[in-house]
Amino acid sequence: MQHIIDRFISYVTIDTESDPNSTTTPSTPKQWNLATQLVEELKTIGLQDVTIDDKAYIMATLPSNVDFKVPTIGFISHFDTSPDFTGANVNPQVIPNYDGGDIVLNSDKNIVLSPKYFKDLLQYRGQTLITTDGTTLLGADDKAGITEIVTAMEYLIQHPEIKHGKIRIGFTPDEEIGRGAHHFDVDQFGADWAYTMDGSQVGELEYENFNAAGAKITFKGKSVHPGYAKGKMINSMLIANEFINALPKGETPEETRGYEGFFHVHHLSGSIEESVVELIIRDHNKTKFEKRKALIEKITKKINKKFAKQFGENIAIAEINDQYYNMKEKVLPVKHIVDIAEQAMKEVGIKPLIKPIRGGTDGSQLSYKGLPCPNIFAGGHNFHGKYEYVPVESIQKAIEVIVKIAELTAIRK
Template sequence: MENKQHIIDRFISYVTVDTESDPNSDTTPSTKKQWDLANKLVEELKQIGLTEVTIDENAYIMATLPSNVDFEVPTIGFVSHFDTSPDFSGANVKPQLVENYDGGDIVLNEEQNIILSPSYFDDLLQYKGQTLITTDGTTLLGADDKAGICEIVSAMEYLVQHPEIKHGKIRIGFTPDEEIGRGAHKFDVEKFAADWAYTMDGSQIGELEYENFNAAGVKLIFKGKSVHPGYAKGKMINSMLLANKFISKLPSKEVPEKTTGYEGFFHLHDISGSIEETEVQLIIRDHSMKKFKKRKKLIRKLVSKINKKYAAKFGDKIVECEIKDQYYNMKEKVEPVMHIVDIAEQAMKELDIKPIIKPIRGGTDGSQLSYMGLPCPNIFAGGHNFHGKYEYVPVESILKATEVIVKIAEITANRNK
């Protein structure tokens, strides 16, 4: 496979470019700086020998590795995003290399006493003896998802240099703004023209995912009446207390910090208000569509109860409720074409990687793409502790993910001989 140093250099050249996205922007990409890496990637794809390299006005990149066989093979795609999360700074990333990791504490930043410790992050112990790339404790790393981009570019370069490996047509796509939920919004599935694709955007080695949450956002506005507190008896309605009462009616054990696996939740993520008006923002998540609908129904039922109770006293709706679906479980779109998951699983097994097939407790561009007509499971990219200063990635995981891409291309061609 690829020269290890070559992969390290490539990955570092990506993470040192700041590509943080911005949820408050209405442009695509949401930040101008995302163009810096996008333009660099376009040049690199041309250099390694891909054809049909395009970038549109929204910075969506597509390219082709032409088939090298004379029989029909389905066109497969690989997709990653080049933006990084606005949850933590992505500016001035200074990656640190830890060679032959000994299983102990890693001092990220001596000055600020920031330590990456296996006593807290026990996943580290899987990577004893390997080379880790970490942050310097002041930024995120950006392995989410520049590891994915590095793997796709490296796999394509390898296939170009090794024509003896037979494969069909491969399409690759790089998107902006995935971290703010818009990565697939302007993705041209028709132009991409693949039968199916894989997002290289999972975490630890072996991850293979084709199920994710059904998701909705809820915005509630509670109204109130402000009266001098000394003379407020029977007159004041405190919207903050009303909101509090509403929240207390939600199932207390169905919250992110008390759920795992296939368990869904209600998550209160924002609340601000005064006596006269309080705004509450929640998200609803569930893998089961039936339970997802039930959760939305519960919110509406509670709202209707409060409105009924205060109808006479307030004279209008005291709570306004807006529920917006955000994305759906891609399982529904992937199950009819399960061979695409089987191929990825087979690729991992042939490379002595133990597949970890589990539901995503979140969303993925693949979910939106699946509903846009491009079935798109998710494969590991290798990183851990995304969106913060403790993020790291083992170089060996990047190398393995690169091999998985090559192997998927090979298996897909062999199945169609």
């Protein structure tokens, strides 16, 4: 177990935060620091065909050790961390034999990881947890996934008695800003299907995710001295507020779950002359997804009609861009790849938790690029913030699942 801890900590202590405002790939130069380390590590453990391209996409091969034809499978994780919370100077804390009580992450700042609020902690009594020190995120999303893939490949190399077909692995930058699969060369990867190791708690197995779009609505206004503004001033901030209030009540992230979609306003800035509202649109159902986008257009048109005479042109301009789609459409025709993962979990003593992803992964985009790619747990909790943690035993179980999938895929039919 110490080998797993050491490997994981060696990854998370390298800052790889991505930047949504960057136009380069990777979006931050510091992602190269871990990428180049991974390349050398993959070579050291004995993988073949280890490559890294000019955008930091890493691929490698574990050759087949059977003398009959079996599918080529892949395992994929990302090495960037979320820009939602700082990933600089990560100082992991190892909590052995967790007793089920409060964990003081930072006594100076009174930051406590408590099962009274984070009830999932109680599942891990007696296990070894790795937490933050309360000042950064941890990076288990998705450096736990990388740890699992590298360690599983190392284990298969060291245990040639375990039979498997050709396995390809891939590590990507910029997943956290929605670009992880943008430059992924599916043809070069050459797998029949793959799995992203990027889920949360033990047992998660996901092949449904949101359809996703982002919207930016710009509202114009006219600034006039407030003492003489009657019939002249148009305050764009108030129009932006009118738009937000026109969105359906109760359809926000904090009030939805399961298959329920939402609108999420995540950025609002403005002055009298111009205000900008940015939001994301999410729904598992494609028809409902399209209706949500149409509603944005409808509200915008209604506002434009209201101010047409006074403003003289469109006062609200909406830009809506699709981001990714529900992978279910691409995975269902090859549902056996989900069945294999489910069987693998059961054989290593895990109860599969098959549920929709309330988000997206590289796998959703890769599935639409021709590489069906369900998502498997990586073990972490409370991603993208200071309360993030991962049980080491969960990482170990994910390693066992990878090994078992490789074994099951190589059974002679």
